Amino acid sequence: MKIVIIGAYPNSIIGFRGPLIRKFVNAGHQVTVMTAQASIDVIAEITALGATFQPYSVERNGVNPIADLKTLFEIKKALKTLQPDHVLAYTIKPIIWGGIAARLIGLKNFNAMITGLGYAFESGGFARNAVNVIVKRLYKYSLANAKSIIFQNLDNRQLFVELELADEKKCHRVFGSGVDITAYQQQPFPEQETTFLLIARLLGDKGIREFAGAAEIVKKSYPNVKFQVLGPYDSSPDKISASEVAQWQAQGNIDYLGETDNVKPYIKACHIYTLPSYHEGLPRTVLEAMSIGRPILTTDAVGCRDTVVNGENGWLVATRNVDELAKRMIWFIENPQQWHRMANASRAMVEDKFNVTQVNEAISHIMGL
Structure with missing residues (x-):
């Protein structure tokens, strides 16, 4: 299978998704990782896992229609070229623009992982509330044709269902991104001030x-x-x-x-x-x-x-x-x-x-x- 994983922040891709990338590669799948432009070191780590790296333009914060349209077009172009069997996107902009791109070109196996709601779901002044409304509408459109919507807690899952942003039948829950209990062994407390x-x-x-x-x-x-x-x-x-x-x-x-x-x-x-x-x-x-x-x-x-x-x-x-x-x-x-x-x-x-x-x-x- 061809699998594309879409994130935004390159410096966290190995820490958060490295074991998942390795699992897919070890199962014989071809994996392409897409994030914003990464350093040589991060690209080398992705390559060492057996995956390939493809950058795309994405501004993680703020609402800039021109920049966001560029993000959409670049993801759409990449997916059209790669023709993946499965797409997994996580964090807000990869999910929204990745989901819309997949919908536009008819890719059926788009999977979204909601890793948190973030700043855009917090109520506040006029500007923040306006962003909140826009984000919810974009989520609803991008998730309409998703194969699965994966949540890391039941509260977020329930909110998306109640707001009719996601079809309950497509919703799943996992326990976070997980932690490598071998790499993070239990350690004694240090001998120093609290x-x-x-x-x-x-x-x-x-x-x-x-x-x-x-x-x-x-x-x-x-x-x-x-x-x-x-x-x-x-x-x-x-x-x-x-x-x-x-x-x-x-x-x-x-x-x-x-x-x-x-x-x-x-x-x-x-x-x-x-x-x-x-x-x-x-x-x-x-x-x-x-x-x-x-x-x-x-x-x-x-x-x-x-x-x-x-x-x-x-x-x-x-x-x-x-x-x-x-x-x-x-x-x-x-x-x-x-x-x-x-x-x-x-x-x-x-x-x-x-x-x-x-x-x-x-x-x-x-x-x-």
Whole structure:
């Protein structure tokens, strides 16, 4: 079979889809990976998996009709040339423009993976609400002829069905992108001051401002506790500026660690993994932290709540609630004897539900491969 996988951000394709690409190649399929222009290193990694790479123009953030039409035409041209038997697209623009392109040229086996709703589904001012309406209409049109629509949590699945954006009979659920439990082995806690770590693109809806606010509260009583943020800056309208991060650092509340293509050493060096996000598909970094054996502090929000059994492997707090987040941070600081129990529970949950082998087997079955 010829399979095309369409993403947007090239630097995450190996981490998020590498095992799936390898699975398809090992099964004898011809795999083409499409993202925005990638570095030589990323292309080499894709090639090493046995796949081929084809770039296309895509602006991950914002609504630019000219740029988006260019994206549509380039995907349409590529699919017409490649004539794939199956297409798998994930994240908003690859799904929308890939789905429309597949529909225009009559490709039947288009599969969409909804990895989260993102900024466009958040209510706000006039501009954001207008984008929200447009995105929903585009989703509905692009998914109309899809073979399958794969969700990473039941909340997103239910929303798409209720809004009539997706046919319920075509909807499936998998447990996130999965995590390689062999590559992310459970590790002991480091011998150092209590460290809370947050890994995310620097966006407001990741709860980074709440993390900084809670850190300020906690440090009044526990000044030596560390609060680390790891992740790249972003061009989204919801972005957090470098000046804002610099201010947190100057106040002594946050240590900004920059960005990396290998999160493992940072997770190993922390005690509590924290993600106060407003919404997720199913947060990959949380799964990686769970696999390494870390208690989780996250929000009772779509996607996030799927990773925690309250009091077992961590705690859930309300979104946008700095005080509640700070109180749970203090609980972790004052109850280190509970960490090992929670760490073991996190690892057990990953092995049971979030193993990448199981997730990719489910995706392959849904696609009919």
